[in-house]
Amino acid sequence: MSLFVDISFHSLIKFEEELCGDMVEAVRLSDSIIVVMADGLGSGVKANILSTLTTKISATMLKEGANIYETVDTIVNTLPVCKVRKIAYSTFTLIKIYDDGRVYIAEYDNPPIFIIRQGRMLNIDKKEIIINDRKVYESKFYAQTGDVLIVVSDGVIHAGLGNIMNLGWKWESVADYLQRSTIDRNDAQSITKDLSQVCWDLYGGKPGDDATIVTMKIKTPEYVNLFTGPPKDNGVDEQIIKDFIKSYGKKVICGGTAANIVQRELNRPLTVNLDFVCKDIPPTANMEGIDLITEGVITLNRVLEMIKEYKKSVSSSEYNYDISGKDGASKLTRMLLNECTHLTIWLGKAVNPAHQNSNLPMDLSIKYNIVNELAELLKSLGKKVEIKDI
Structure with missing residues (x-):
């Protein structure tokens, strides 16, 4: 059965910054959709440039048929490593969803993806692969109608840090909220809007970091x-x-x-x-x-x-x-x-x-x-x- 991916994404920009350090690229192909979310190190102009490079390189290479190894290797060799912190200048999550339900995910240093099925978090096996000394987590599964996949940058996980919540919102708390908030929502836009509003409120209207939300709702074509x-x-x-x-x-x-x-x-x-x-x-x-x-x-x-x-x-x-x-x-x-x-x-x-x-x-x-x-x-x-x- 052919499936359709309803996608929506939105970013909250760090307070007093003009550009977002996160970037999202979505490319629809004849038989699938490719989604890339990258989080540039830090914030502002530099982070924006690095995350943009990451998403553009990834989406373009995957669109042209490159595999994950070639894509990640290119990104790693294109973007430098911070000399002080010894970490990559951009993290990323790559997702490819086929019309027949096949899903491929590659995650590098972003918060783990949320996958919700019938109001419950779906746990999937993840395989650790090493590409150019970088740990990338690879996973595959079959999506079903009604599934919701949500990718966030760490600004969502840290929402409220030093303000309403001493240690931030945390991944487990976000997961618990999404299990309740997504069950009656039929479109990706309303899910993105709702989660974005919660983050905005936790930050008191002054985001301490760029916070990006990418929602993919799996639907039967309508x-x-x-x-x-x-x-x-x-x-x-x-x-x-x-x-x-x-x-x-x-x-x-x-x-x-x-x-x-x-x-x-x-x-x-x-x-x-x-x-x-x-x-x-x-x-x-x-x-x-x-x-x-x-x-x-x-x-x-x-x-x-x-x-x-x-x-x-x-x-x-x-x-x-x-x-x-x-x-x-x-x-x-x-x-x-x-x-x-x-x-x-x-x-x-x-x-x-x-x-x-x-x-x-x-x-x-x-x-x-x-x-x-x-x-x-x-x-x-x-x-x-x-x-x-x-």
Whole structure:
């Protein structure tokens, strides 16, 4: 069975520093995803440069087919060792997760990875290997749907050190917290956000070290098909609607014209939902076999704004954004963020006469730009997005 890796990462920068000394690189391949998290020695500019080099070298070499020995050997020979402390200038964790569930992990001096299955820490065997006099811990296992893998830099383990907690948070305490906090969370973003917020609070809003969190949630692929706008050639309406209905996954229609086309071709009743009325967003509608029907451009533009705000909230420990509304834009936003790994947008290219009214907002004339920007934004959140021009 093919699996999907929902990934999210965020860093808290050490107080009074401008650059983070930790770095994360994620590369999706045709059959797998490679994730690298590196922690540069110290903080600031030097640490940032060294951790960036480590992640870029690792991700690039693994992407091109190099094995762990070649990759680590290159890193060790590229980055110097601190003459005073006799330790490497950058630690790292390398992870490769295949679509069939195979997971390979290599850890060098970072806190051990957290692997959570059904609310319990999963203990896996680790093999110590020596590469250029460096101890690297190598492990392999098969992931299952629902598994959560979390990699952190030592700034997370040390959260609260000298402030709320004399000895820091400690790995065991973080593990205990994650076992409880991840069990009801379906997306990687919320897990990352939650753990980041706890670290921020333990540091009293003034992180004593760079603290990075990388969350990987293993999911069964979730498909959503979104149909918006009338097809350019109305002679193909029947075939397009047949293909849309036969497509695998949830069905969403955005736009009154698109909904009317589906209603006509399927001969199914279309009813407006007036149970909830929002002054800013037009109401939703209902039709048998369709999971969600919303208005078009106004709603899509609002979805775009909401996902931008949500993404900003994930990367900020001081900012929260609520997407729990009952309006059509909130419903579609939640579906795209929490119930979708693969999105196919069926984008009609016909000119909609309603959009030519000069009295309507300019936003209505740029539907294609909204759709394309939405697609790129969702890709940046790790979704796989395809646009079908029809």
